[in-house]
Amino acid sequence: MAVPDELMEILRCIECHSQLDQRDAELVCRECGLHFPVEGDIPVMLPESSYRPEGP
Numbered sequence: 001m002a003v004p005d006e007l008m009e010i011l012r013c014i015e016c017h018s019q020l021d022q023r024d025a026e027l028v029c030r031e032c033g034l035h036f037p038v039e040g041d042i043p044v045m046l047p048e049s050s051y052r053p054e055g056p
């Protein structure tokens with residue numbers, strides 16, 4: 001499972017508008033650490049789907 005590079009270049013964090021890194025089955029914001037799930041190679045860029053892992 002992978003999000004195409006072209007899409008990764010376009011996608012931005014919905015909170016801080018920074019670029020995202022692909023990490024396992026999720027996209028992670030480089031700046032604020034917000035996580036976005038990827039379902040069937042399609043990133044879900046919705047406020048209600050995004051989250052920040054709690055704790056260290």
Ligand SMILES: [Zn+2]
Pocket residue numbers: 013014015016017018029030031032033034
């Ligand atoms: Zn962000």
